[in-house]
Amino acid sequence: MLAQALIFPHFDYCSPVWSNCNAENCYTCTLQILQNKLARVLLSADIRTPISDLMNALNWNKLNKRWTNHLLLMIFKCLKHDGPSYLHSQFIFTHDIHSQRTRSQSCNTFAIPSWSINPWKRTFYYRGATV
Secondary structure, eight states: OOHHHTHHHHHTTTTHHHTTOOOOOHHHHHHHHHHHHHHHHTTTTTTTTTTTHHHHHHHHHOOHHHHHHHHHHHHHHHHHTOHHHHHHHTOBGGGGGOOOOOOOHHOOHHHHHHHOHHHHHTTTTHHHHHH
């Protein structure tokens, strides 16, 4: 589709940056409204048609879901050494921290640093470890 070729790259560009915006930031809301309006225009749908039906008809995901998929793909690439090396070194498994046998050690979970400030919780490393 022409819309997917011309408009979706603008939604996906820097998606790790867009996806960490907090609820007070209206950029994500504005971009989601634009995607909804695009779906209504493409399907010539009425304003009362639920947006979930339009997204299913077009086989599209909402932007937050798309951005989460891109985040998971980037983490996968980092772990498989296909991504930048400086990103790979930031992810630490719990079994690399200590040698004591724990339940999380056998699950291959990431170690989450215990920072209590909110800006840290919006970073790529924190979101990647908690997703």
